[in-house]
Amino acid sequence: MHTRWIGRCDWQRRRRRCYDRAVEGALSIEVLNADYQSGLANVSGTWDDLVIAFIAPPWGDALDKTAGLDLRRTTPPIPAIVDVLFHKFPENYLLCAIQVHETVLPASIAELRARFDWSIPRIYGLNAPGQNHGLLLGTKRWIP
16 A cells, blocks of 8 residues: 655746756655555645656556456555545646556546546556556646
């Protein structure tokens, strides 16, 4: 039950500066190894911060070898984590990077993607077919 929360920077006024600092390795990034509810309790920011969340809860029984990964059955369910983020940061620009499997139940990914203003899945073919992971990138309140 771990979700990692990664950094923030003032998106409106310092977009380019944040990018430059991230590339140079000077951007202050805070990584927390905590369950999403207690981890979020101590995270705050101003309305114009970009909040970036890497979401990778245990899959457990949510990954079926035949049907694929059901994002609604992870522990905790990924849609629940995303909803808490939206509630915690109601005015912030959000970028979520959600770990997925190369085979995802179409209904579960469609339900999750509908929550975002923009989203795109990326699968990385680093392993044998059936063993690859990737990311579902999703944004709220902005479109890249």
